[in-house]
Amino acid sequence: MKPGTFICSSAASLAGLIALGLSGCKSGGGDTIKVGEFASLTGKEATFGTSSHEGTLLAIEELNAAGGVLGKPLELLTEDDQTKAGEPANAVNKLISKDGVVAILGEVASSRSLEAAPICQLNKIPMISPASTNPTVTQEGDYIFRVCFTDTFQGAALANFASTVLKAKKVAVLTDVKSDYSKGLAKSFKQKFSANGGQIGSELDFNGGDKDFKGQLTAIKSDAPDAIFLPGYYNDVALICIQAKQLGMNIPIFGGDGWESESLLTIGKDAMENHYFSTHCSSDQGTPEMTKFVAAYKKRFNGKTPDAMAVLGYDSAMVLADAMKRAGSTAPAKLRDAIAATQDYSGASGTFSLNADRDAVKALVFIQIKDGKFTYNSTVNP
Amino acid sequence: MPKLFLSIQSSKLSTPNSQPTVDWFLQQTINGLGLGAIYALIALGYTMVYGVLRFINFAHSDVLMLGAFTGFYIAPRIEQIFGHQSVLGMIMVFILAAVVCACLGMLIERLAYRPLRNRPKLTVLITAIGVSLLIEFTAQHEKVFGAAPQPFPSLLKEHSIHLGNVVISSNDVLMVGVTVFLLAGMWWIVQRTRIGTAMRAVSHNQQAALLMGVPVNLIISFTFGLGSALAAVAGLLYAIKAPGIEPLMGVQPGLRAFVAAVLGGIGNLPGAVLGGVLLGLLETFAGGIPGLSNYRDAIAFGILILILLVKPAGLLGRAIVEKV
Numbered sequence: 001m002k003p004g005t006f007i008c009s010s011a012a013s014l015a016g017l018i019a020l021g022l023s024g025c026k027s028g029g030g031d032t033i034k035v036g037e038f039a040s041l042t043g044k045e046a047t048f049g050t051s052s053h054e055g056t057l058l059a060i061e062e063l064n065a066a067g068g069v070l071g072k073p074l075e076l077l078t079e080d081d082q083t084k085a086g087e088p089a090n091a092v093n094k095l096i097s098k099d100g101v102v103a104i105l106g107e108v109a110s111s112r113s114l115e116a117a118p119i120c121q122l123n124k125i126p127m128i129s130p131a132s133t134n135p136t137v138t139q140e141g142d143y144i145f146r147v148c149f150t151d152t153f154q155g156a157a158l159a160n161f162a163s164t165v166l167k168a169k170k171v172a173v174l175t176d177v178k179s180d181y182s183k184g185l186a187k188s189f190k191q192k193f194s195a196n197g198g199q200i201g202s203e204l205d206f207n208g209g210d211k212d213f214k215g216q217l218t219a220i221k222s223d224a225p226d227a228i229f230l231p232g233y234y235n236d237v238a239l240i241c242i243q244a245k246q247l248g249m250n251i252p253i254f255g256g257d258g259w260e261s262e263s264l265l266t267i268g269k270d271a272m273e274n275h276y277f278s279t280h281c282s283s284d285q286g287t288p289e290m291t292k293f294v295a296a297y298k299k300r301f302n303g304k305t306p307d308a309m310a311v312l313g314y315d316s317a318m319v320l321a322d323a324m325k326r327a328g329s330t331a332p333a334k335l336r337d338a339i340a341a342t343q344d345y346s347g348a349s350g351t352f353s354l355n356a357d358r359d360a361v362k363a364l365v366f367i368q369i370k371d372g373k374f375t376y377n378s379t380v381n382p
Numbered sequence: 383m384p385k386l387f388l389s390i391q392s393s394k395l396s397t398p399n400s401q402p403t404v405d406w407f408l409q410q411t412i413n414g415l416g417l418g419a420i421y422a423l424i425a426l427g428y429t430m431v432y433g434v435l436r437f438i439n440f441a442h443s444d445v446l447m448l449g450a451f452t453g454f455y456i457a458p459r460i461e462q463i464f465g466h467q468s469v470l471g472m473i474m475v476f477i478l479a480a481v482v483c484a485c486l487g488m489l490i491e492r493l494a495y496r497p498l499r500n501r502p503k504l505t506v507l508i509t510a511i512g513v514s515l516l517i518e519f520t521a522q523h524e525k526v527f528g529a530a531p532q533p534f535p536s537l538l539k540e541h542s543i544h545l546g547n548v549v550i551s552s553n554d555v556l557m558v559g560v561t562v563f564l565l566a567g568m569w570w571i572v573q574r575t576r577i578g579t580a581m582r583a584v585s586h587n588q589q590a591a592l593l594m595g596v597p598v599n600l601i602i603s604f605t606f607g608l609g610s611a612l613a614a615v616a617g618l619l620y621a622i623k624a625p626g627i628e629p630l631m632g633v634q635p636g637l638r639a640f641v642a643a644v645l646g647g648i649g650n651l652p653g654a655v656l657g658g659v660l661l662g663l664l665e666t667f668a669g670g671i672p673g674l675s676n677y678r679d680a681i682a683f684g685i686l687i688l689i690l691l692v693k694p695a696g697l698l699g700r701a702i703v704e705k706v
Contacts, residue, residue, distance in 0.1 A: 042522075044628070046530035082529065177676050204669075205676035211624035211634070214413035215669030215678070222406040235531050239624050247409070248542060248549040266533040267626045 032075040033068075033330055035060070035320065036095030038106040038116060039313075043083025044209065045233055047261040048108035048309050052130050053078060055313025056105055058293075058300050059321070069324045076317075077101060081112060092116040096123045102330040103128065105316050108309050109233075110134030110181040117144045126336045128320055130312035131280065133257060134184040138358045143332075145339050145358045147315045147347065148280055149382070151181070154256050155188025157364050157380045158229065158278055163196045165366075165378070166252055166276075168226035172201040174216060174240065176232045178208040185231035185256050193229075201225035206240075208233060213240045217247055228253045234261040238268035245271040252276060260308050265372055272369045280308040281349040282365050282376040293348035308349070315347035405547040410670050411663065416554035418662020419561040420623065423616035424639030425646065425654035426568060427609035433649035434585045434605045437503055440510040441490055442613055443636020444517035445483050447629055449614025450534065450621040451527055452479040457535045472537040479618055480611035487610025488603045496599070521629035531626035538622075557619050564612060565655050571608070572651065581605060585649075638665075645686055647699020656697055661686070 037056055040049030060076045068074060077099050079091035088107060095101045096119070104120050104127040107113045113132035120127035121141030129137055129146040133154055138144045162168045171193060176182035190200050202223040204216040217240070220228060228244070230237055230253050237259050244253060252275060259277035283294050283305055293314060297306040319342055324330055327338035342354045352362035366377040424446060431439045453475050460478070464471030494513050498506045522529040541552040572578040583591040584601045592598050620635060621627045642661045646653025661682060668674060668681035689697070 042524060043529045044531065046528075202672040204672055206669075209634070211620070211631070212413075212417050212666070213669075214417070215410060215666040216675050218406060218409045218413055218666075219670035219672060219675070221409070222403055235626050239626060242625065246540070246542060246549070246551045246553070248544065263531065263533070263626075267531065269533075269536075 031072060033070070033072050033324070034075050034077055034099055034101045035317070036092070036099060036101035036104045036106075037076055037078045038081050038088055038091040038095065038104065038112075039078065040083040040107065040109065040112070041078075041080040043081075044235060045083045045109060047234070047263055047307075048131075049080070049083070051261075051307050051309035052106070052108050052313030052316075054297070054301055054304075055130070055306065055310035055315075056317045058297055058310075059314045059317035061300070062296070063317075063321050069321050070328065070330070074321070081107070083109075083112075085111065085115070088112040088115040089119060092119045092127075096120070096125050101125065102332065103320055103335060105130065105313070105320065107132060108312075109179070110137055110184070111179055113137045114140070114180060117141070120144060124332050124336075126320075126332060126339055128316045128339065130316040131257065131309055132181070134180050135188075135359075136180070136184070142340075142358070143336055145319075145354060147319055147349070147352070147360050148257075148312055149362055149364060150357075150359050151185040151256070152188050153382060154278055154364060155185050155190075156192040158185075158254065158256065159189050159192035159196055159198070160380070161276070161278070161366060162193060162227060162229065162254070163198055166227050166254070168198065168252075170199040170201045170223075170225045171227050171229050172220040172223060172225040173203045173229045174213075174220065174232070175203070175205050176208045176236060177205045179233065179258075181256075181258060182208075182231045182233075186229070189229055189231065206232075206236065208236055210236065211239060213243050214247065217244050217249065221247055221249055225251065227251050230255040231258065233258040234264040235267065238264050238272065241268050241275060242271040254278075257308060260367075260374075262307070265369070265374075270372070273372075274369065276366055276368050276377065278364050278366050278380075280362075280364065281311050282367060282374070283307070283311075284376055285350075285365065285379070287350065289346055289348045289350075311347075311349045315349050318347060319345060406670070408548045410666050412548065412550055412554060414663035414666035415659060416551070416557050416623070416662070417666055418659035419554075419557040420616055420620050420658075421635060421639045421642045421662050422655040422658025423561050423564060423612055423619065424635055425643040425658045426565065426651060427612040427616070428640055428643040429646070429648055429651060429654040430568065430605055430609045430612070432643070433651075434581055434602060435495075437495075437506050438510065438640065439495075439606070439609065440507070440636075441494075441513040441517060442609065443632035443639075444514050444521075445487055445490075445610045445613040445632075446617035446620070446636060447521065447627070447632040448486060448517070449479045449483045449617030450627045450631065451521070452482045452614065453537075453618045453621060454532060454534055454627060457537060461535075467536065467539045469538065475537055476615055476618055479614040483614035483617075484607035484611040487606040487613070490610075491603060491606040496602075518629055518633070527629050529629060531628040534621040534625035534627050536622070536625065537618075553622055557623070560615060560619060561655065564615065565651065568608075568612075568651055577601070577604060641683070641686060645689060645696055647696030650696070650698045653696055653698030660697075 039053045060074050064073045081087035081091050108131040110132040113129045117140035121143050126143050131148050133151045135150045135152050173186050175186040202220050254276040257279040260279045323338035327334040350362050352360040355361050361382050364380045367374045368377045427442050457475050460471045460474050494509050521527045543550040580596045580601045583596050642657035643654045646657030664682040668678035
């Protein structure tokens with residue numbers, strides 16, 4: 001090929017790309033409203049992404065069945081980040097610059113939301129995280145929201161739970177140093193528990209994905225705490241509880257919303273008995289919104305019972321649609337202001353408002369694992 | 383008597399919270415042995431192949447994963463025949479997984495490594511990494527195993543033996559027992575059988591062995607089969623220990639076992655076991671120190687570097703023999 005033809009052809013392809021980009025932007029104001037979603041549909045934390053995606057999908061389908069928003073149907077564009085660091089950035093960049101979405105929904109895990117948030121902020125595209133609880137996620141900028149509580153609240157609630165319900169004087173803390181969520185939750189828990197007059201026993205670390213935790217658990221055992229605080233994700237939590245049981249440790253182990261997954265029970269089996277975790281909502285909390293959601297979800301997904309991530313995925317999409325209706329537009333700035341103004345919204349997970357930090361202020365529930373089932377224990381109001 | 387001794391120790395020493403107690407030490411030793419036994423078993427496979435071919439089979443850790451998945455799929459069927467959590471059923475699962483992986487190992491050798499037998503060692507090494515990645519990413523596809531962890535069935539009912547405050551899990555006993563048994567078995571095969579003599583001959587000088595009428599291709603195939611069967615057993619034991627299995631489960635223990643094989647003196651069977659056990663112990667003890675548990679790999683590998691500085695050929699390796 002002559003150099004001249006090369007320049008010609010690359011110029012042509014460049015023009016093509018620009019045209020594509022333009023048409024991508026235009027179709028945002030075309031016959032559908034494009035909403036982007038990124039989720040961990042495969043990989044280590046696949047149940048998080050699958051649940052939140054199913055909730056989001058159900059919301060979009062319900063909205064479209066009711067005639068869409070602003071007279072247009074919503075179009076959900078989903079990207080799988082494979083539970084891998086680095087992928088959320090690719091996914092969100094693609095959704096914004098190639099697909100031209102008006103808003104982004106995602107992720108469950110804080111580390112991955114933290115990766116996408118600066119990109120959404122830079123492009124001034126509103127992002128709503130369904131379930132990332134690390135406080136720093138929404139601090140990335142004024143376009144970043146969440147429909148769940150933060151770990152400052154969750155950590156404090158867990159600390160109070162340890163003091164009052166478990167009546168623990170000394171609690172050991174086992175943190176996943178690879179996860180922003182785990183580190184943040186451990187920090188706020190330790191602050192509040194010490195303030196309550198409790199003693200923090202041995203503090204040990206692991207790397208998410210490790211398979212052997214007996215070294216750490218034996219150290220905890222010899223320290224003889226009343227309970228173990230384990231802010232981790234379900235795969236690691238299940239293995240840790242199995243190995244704690246093998247070491248003959250009968251003290252309660254408790255953690256946060258990262259535990260919520262059916263896999264916790266299928267992998268952990270009877271080693272999970274009588275342990276506790278806090279989460280966003282329970283499918284048997286009995287509110288009319290939740291009952292309606294559970295029925296619709298079971299009908300849509302072959303009788304599957306929704307977990308908290310599914311409920312929050314649903315709420316994130318519904319809050320976005322609500323904001324679009326109130327804004328009367330999908331222009332990013334107007335949409336942002338409308339989301340920020342969400343007050344007393346009755347979602348499936350409960351009634352909540354977004355505060356000045358763009359975090360949802362809402363209740364938290366405790367779940368106990370009993371007879372191989374997640375059993376509702378109690379509710380803590382903010 | 384030991385029971386009494388231990389309980390006195392624990393009551394005397396349980397108050398200070400960072401001071402290591404006797405219980406703590408014994409328990410960590412047991413934990414470390416259980417973990418080290420698995421590393422040792424994987425390291426045996428690395429070392430066998432290296433001993434004969436002078437090449438590291440990086441796909442070894444993926445054969446381990448395939449072994450665990452073979453167990454995952456055949457265990458429910460075996461259970462129907464031999465009953466739930468029966469010893470005979472478990473042995474059958476181990477044998478079948480070992481046979482499946484031995485065949486896979488030989489297939490990998492035939493397709494990927496044999497065509498490159500006379501090429502530079504580096505070519506084969508890069509191919510091994512390629513094979514490893516190919517298996518890992520094929521297995522992660524949702525139509526194969528999928529990337530999400532699967533719950534591995536418990537093959538045998540677990541018991542725990544309490545000695546004072548020290549708990550020995552029947553799984554740890556199983557792991558150490560299987561490793562010792564297989565080390566003895568491997569040593570017997572290599573040192574006392576005809577095929578073992580042939581393996582040593584191929585290891586010594588491939589050309590000379592060929593001239594002496596040793597069927598080199600067959601021997602190499604056999605070595606790969608044997609190494610892969612060991613990987614399958616290690617994979618099953620690892621899955622019993624941590625019953626959430628996924629396509630990348632072999633990467634971490636594989637890397638450690640490789641280091642263990644080098645530490646023990648690569649090509650040396652008892653050395654591999656010694657290296658594996660040592661690494662398991664180091665990792666467990668480092669992981670059990672509050673404040674340092676984050677650095678457990680750094681500590682374990684730091685100590686390994688120190689050992690290798692003093693003994694570059696590994697603990698039981700002899701540099702002179704390697705050069706012959």
